Amino acid sequence: xxxxxxxxxxxxxxxxxxxxxxxxxxxxxxxxxxxxxxxxxxxxxxxxxxxxxxxxxxxxxxxxxxxxxxxxxxxxxxxxxxxxxxxxxxxxxxxxxxxxxxxxxxxxxxxxxxxxxxxxxxxxxxxxxxxxxxxxxxxxxxxxxxxxxxxxxxxxxxxxxxxxxxxxxxxxxx
Numbered sequence: 778x779x780x781x782x783x784x785x786x787x788x789x790x791x792x793x794x795x796x797x798x799x800x801x802x803x804x805x806x807x808x809x810x811x812x813x814x815x816x817x818x819x820x821x822x823x824x825x826x827x828x829x830x831x832x833x834x835x836x837x838x839x840x841x842x843x844x845x846x847x848x849x850x851x852x853x854x855x856x857x858x859x860x861x862x863x864x865x866x867x868x869x870x871x872x873x874x875x876x877x878x879x880x881x882x883x884x885x886x887x888x889x890x891x892x893x894x895x896x897x898x899x900x901x902x903x904x905x906x907x908x909x910x911x912x913x914x915x916x917x918x919x920x921x922x923x924x925x926x927x928x929x930x931x932x933x934x935x936x937x938x939x940x941x942x943x944x945x946x947x948x949x950x951x
Contacts, residue, residue, distance in 0.1 A: 789858035794833060796842035796851050796871075801833045804855045808867075815859060821921050824899045825867055828917050829855060831892040832869035835878060840871030840913060863921065864901070870914040878905050878915050 790811055794800035805826045812822045833855060842851030854870040880897060883890030896903055896917055903917040 789856070791854060791856040793852040794855050796853055797837055798834075800852075801830060801837075804833060805829055808855075808857055812857070812859075812865070817859065817865065818921055821865060821919055825857065825865055825919055828867050828896050828899060828919070829857070829869070831896055832867065832915050832917070835892055835915070836869050836871040839876055839878070840874040843870065843872045843912065865919040866916060867919070868914050868916045870912050873907075873911040873913045878913070 790807070792804060792807060794804050808829055809822055809826050812825060813819070817825075833853065836853045840853065843853060844851045851872075853872075854868075856868045856870075857865060859865050878893060880893040881890035893903075899919070900917045901920050903915065906914045906916060908914070
């Protein structure tokens with residue numbers, strides 16, 4: 778006789794992450810473990826973990842920690858939840874900053890500035906929510922299959938989706 782015990786995995790989670798790079802890996806690990814345990818597909822989990830990393834990095838780089846900004850030390854909040862329709866929402870909240878989160882247009886040689894463009898390519902939707910206390914939350918919605926349908930077109934342009942090879946674009950130059 779076998780006894781099967783079902784482990785209940787939360788469909789939502791929230792955690793404080795140190796304002797700085799130290800907590801990013803811990804947050805990614807916790808998210809991956811919980812989402813896979815909830816039955817979320819690996820491709821969606823991979824995208825969600827990448828998005829969480831980008832959001833946390835942006836919050837540490839551009840936002841203040843939550844709470845007392847005069848101290849300059851504290852946490853940011855990471856949260857994720859799965860709704861009844863199976864959509865995954867990832868949120869990162871910080872204490873606000875001098876700029877608004879907007880996608881950049883970095884040069885080819887720039888070392889950064891691509892995070893929100895990556896998020897735009899992977900997500901069904903994303904946005905920014907401000908609170909009366911000055912907190913800023915960047916939220917992202919992911920759904921299974923969204924990335925697979927048009928990711929190549931959004932990242933590489935229409936030629937990639939049509940099956941054109943990189944070298945094909947230069948055939949006329951010979």
